[in-house]
Amino acid sequence: MSIEEVKYIDEVKNEMKLPKKVKIFDTTLRDGEQTPGVALTVDEKISIAQKLDQLGVNIIEAGFPAASPGEKNAVKNIASLSLDANICGLARVLKGDLDAALDCDVDYIHTFIGTSPIHRKYKLKMDKEEIIQKAIFAVEYARDHGVKVEFSAEDATRTEFDYLLKIYKTVEDAGAHIINVPDTVGVMIPRAMEHLINKLNENLKIPLSVHCHDDFGLAVANSLSAIEAGASQVHVTINGLGERAGNAALEEVVMALIIHYGIPVDIETKRLVDISEFVSKITGVKMPPNKAIIGENAFAHEAGIHVHGVTEKSETYEPIKPEMVGHKRRIVLGKHTGTKAIKSKLEEHGIEMDEKQLQTLYEQVKELGDKGKRVTDADLKAMAITLLGRAPEEIVKLEGIAVMTGESVMPTATVKLRIKDKIKTAAKTGVGPVDAAINAIHSLVSETADIELEEYNIEAITGGTNALAEVFVVMSDKKGNKATGRSTREDIVMASVEAVLDAINKILTLK
Ligand SMILES: CC(=O)SCCNC(=O)CCNC(=O)[C@H](O)C(C)(C)COP(=O)(O)OP(=O)(O)OC[C@H]1O[C@@H](n2cnc3c(N)ncnc32)[C@H](O)[C@@H]1OP(=O)(O)O
Numbered sequence: 469m470s471i472e473e474v475k476y477i478d479e480v481k482n483e484m485k486l487p488k489k490v491k492i493f494d495t496t497l498r499d500g501e502q503t504p505g506v507a508l509t510v511d512e513k514i515s516i517a518q519k520l521d522q523l524g525v526n527i528i529e530a531g532f533p534a535a536s537p538g539e540k541n542a543v544k545n546i547a548s549l550s551l552d553a554n555i556c557g558l559a560r561v562l563k564g565d566l567d568a569a570l571d572c573d574v575d576y577i578h579t580f581i582g583t584s585p586i587h588r589k590y591k592l593k594m595d596k597e598e599i600i601q602k603a604i605f606a607v608e609y610a611r612d613h614g615v616k617v618e619f620s621a622e623d624a625t626r627t628e629f630d631y632l633l634k635i636y637k638t639v640e641d642a643g644a645h646i647i648n649v650p651d652t653v654g655v656m657i658p659r660a661m662e663h664l665i666n667k668l669n670e671n672l673k674i675p676l677s678v679h680c681h682d683d684f685g686l687a688v689a690n691s692l693s694a695i696e697a698g699a700s701q702v703h704v705t706i707n708g709l710g711e712r713a714g715n716a717a718l719e720e721v722v723m724a725l726i727i728h729y730g731i732p733v734d735i736e737t738k739r740l741v742d743i744s745e746f747v748s749k750i751t752g753v754k755m756p757p758n759k760a761i762i763g764e765n766a767f768a769h770e771a772g773i774h775v776h777g778v779t780e781k782s783e784t785y786e787p788i789k790p791e792m793v794g795h796k797r798r799i800v801l802g803k804h805t806g807t808k809a810i811k812s813k814l815e816e817h818g819i820e821m822d823e824k825q826l827q828t829l830y831e832q833v834k835e836l837g838d839k840g841k842r843v844t845d846a847d848l849k850a851m852a853i854t855l856l857g858r859a860p861e862e863i864v865k866l867e868g869i870a871v872m873t874g875e876s877v878m879p880t881a882t883v884k885l886r887i888k889d890k891i892k893t894a895a896k897t898g899v900g901p902v903d904a905a906i907n908a909i910h911s912l913v914s915e916t917a918d919i920e921l922e923e924y925n926i927e928a929i930t931g932g933t934n935a936l937a938e939v940f941v942v943m944s945d946k947k948g949n950k951a952t953g954r955s956t957r958e959d960i961v962m963a964s965v966e967a968v969l970d971a972i973n974k975i976l977t978l979k
């Protein structure tokens with residue numbers, strides 16, 4: 469993998485306390501479902517849990533059973549599926565919440581209580597000791613019921629260190645299996661996270677986990693810093709869903725662990741794009757195209773220099789192969805396209821062109837790009853076919869055109885043509901601007917040859933009012949000569965005029 473070329477990572481790796489393995493604790497179905505506006509049905513939660521299990525996450529936080537009967541039902545159903553992952557239920561340090569989770573037959577309980585001064589004073593209205601006592605109760609209660617217990621000091625990163633350590637040591641003594649350090653409002657920076665996890669690690673025996681929020685876009689960076697300091701579990705969600713700005717994105721954390729740190733995880737990375745799309749569809753939360761790893765553009769290239777590099781060797785502009793995460797490379801055509809991109813697209817469509825035709829096609833793509841238009845594969849194909857079928861000689865050439873149309877005016881077209889080196893102009897009316905333009909051309913060309921329009925077809929290649937239109941015409945002369953003409957433009961009058969002139973030139977070259 470090309471990332472091995474990044475020697476700078478190797479140079480700092482020995483300063484890290486990387487764990488041998490990192491466990492992936494997925495909370496898409498709990499914190500992810502707290503994404504404003506997202507509410508999943510029992511069946512939806514089950515289908516996501518099944519996909520998460522196939523993906524290989526170690527723990528699925530299936531929900532908060534005390535939240536509602538539907539939530540409890542979902543967690544119970546997921547727990548009954550005998551998935552490989554541990555199924556976890558969230559619970560406050562309250563007997564009712566713990567019982568709700570235990571009723572679901574989960575094998576893992578994540579219990580939490582706020583510890584920071586602001587949570588103690590304004591939310592819980594409890595003093596430090598009261599919180600410690602409730603935490604001990606919850607851990608012992610869950611432990612006594614034979615489940616694995618994870619304890620979170622909510623808002624840990626805004627909690628005084630001495631108190632934080634005290635509550636963590638206390639729950640460790642009470643039998644917690646793992647301690648989670650939530651950056652509940654995403655206020656940490658990577659160096660500070662590393663510092664905090666180091667200090668906790670020096671004083672605690674049980675494994676440490678982190679849960680980072682993305683309020684400042686640092687959730688993934690902070691999670692990785694915690695791992696650099698020895699945390700061996702990370703809370704993540706598919707697509708980074710979660711409360712407010714969300715949590716650390718599973719796909720980003722996992723790929724960084726594998727690629728940058730070389731740490732094994734149990735994730736089948738080829739499934740990442742599929743599960744991302746699945747979750748996006750079910751939750752209705754669309755991903756931006758530029759989202760790392762799973763975004764539509766994560767492996768798309770438009771710039772000519774990049775396309776050239778990628779086609780020679782993908783690693784020039786792709787840090788990993790798209791297939792590794794179940795993605796596909798896409799070459800996109802537009803303003804920044806180079807000829808090599810066009811050539812490779814034509815090869816895909818089995819279209820061959822000479823250099824002159826290729827140059828014309830390149831100029832057409834650039835012209836559309838300068839107008840702010842994206843050129844789809846279908847657009848390029850139609851434009852190429854048009855060019856390939858062009859008359860060999862331009863006996864009749866368009867020198868200028870103006871059309872006027874509207875509700876209370878007669879559609880009129882004024883056309884200026886060069887016919888065998890003579891400039892001629894005519895203005896004609898019609899039922900619409902296209903008809904008027906074709907009438908004007910006909911009146912000018914009829915002095916040279918009597919050519920009639922037999923067939924006219926128009927089609928939009930891609931959707932939208934600025935889609936490319938493809939016009940196809942059949943024209944014939946009195947002698948029975950027939951020719952087809954084709955043009956692809958975003959302006960239907962211009963496409964029609966070009967197609968008609970193309971067919972006329974073909975008939976004239978036959979003479
Ligand atoms: C950082 C996080 O993401 S934590 C998870 C957040 N997720 C959710 O809140 C989603 C599910 N929540 C719910 O459905 C509801 O809030 C419920 C059912 C849990 C509770 O509903 P209600 O009983 O009506 O309480 P409400 O939500 O209004 O207030 C929260 C109560 O929990 C208390 N509380 C909050 N955290 C804890 C905790 N960890 N341990 C004990 N009590 C807590 C608050 O002090 C408050 O108590 P009060 O009712 O005595 O004032």
Ligand SMILES: CC(C)C(=O)C(=O)O
Nearest residue numbers: 580620622650652679
């Ligand atoms: C329950 C805890 C871990 C949480 O979601 C948070 O602190 O953000």
